[in-house]
Amino acid sequence: xxxxxxxxxxxxxxxxxxxxxxxxxxxxxxxxxGEDVEILDSYFEGFNGNALAFLAKAIEVLSSADVAVFGKxxxxxxxxxxEHQCCVSYGIDTIDIASGTFELDNKCSVTATGGSIGGxxxx
Numbered sequence: 001x002x003x004x005x006x007x008x009x010x011x012x013x014x015x016x017x018x019x020x021x022x023x024x025x026x027x028x029x030x031x032x033x034g035e036d037v038e039i040l041d042s043y044f045e046g047f048n049g050n051a052l053a054f055l056a057k058a059i060e061v062l063s064s065a066d067v068a069v070f071g072k073x074x075x076x077x078x079x080x081x082x083e084h085q086c087c088v089s090y091g092i093d094t095i096d097i098a099s100g101t102f103e104l105d106n107k108c109s110v111t112a113t114g115g116s117i118g119g120x121x122x123x
Contacts, residue, residue: 029095055083
C-alpha cells in the first residue's frame with residue numbers, strides 16, 4: 001500500500017476550495033497507484049497555529065510518505081516548496097500534477113502528455 005502525502009497551496013483559499021482540490025488530487029493518486037493507497041492526513045482543520053507550526057506538522061506527516069503529490073501552484077507557495085525540497089533531499093517520490101511529471105524512485109522522470117485528470121490538464 002502506497003502512503004500518499006498531498007501538498008497544495010492553501011493561502012487565500014476557502015476550506016471548500018482546499019477540500020475540492022484535495023478530492024481531485026486523491027482521484028489522481030488512486031488512478032496512478034490503484035485503490036491500494038493510504039492518503040495521509042495533511043490538512044489540519046481546527047489546528048490553531050501559525051504558518052510555521054502548520055509546516056512543521058505537515059513535514060512530520062510527510063516523513064512517513066512513500067510519495068508526495070504536489071498540486072497546481074506548489075512551486076509558488078513557501079510551504080509546498082519546502083515540502084518538495086524535503087522529498088528531494090530525503091528520497092520521497094514526487095508527482096507534480098500541473099506539469100504531469102512523475103519522479104518515481106527519484107531516479108526517473110516521466111511526463112504525461114495531453115488529456116485531463118481530475119480537473120487538471122496535462123500538457
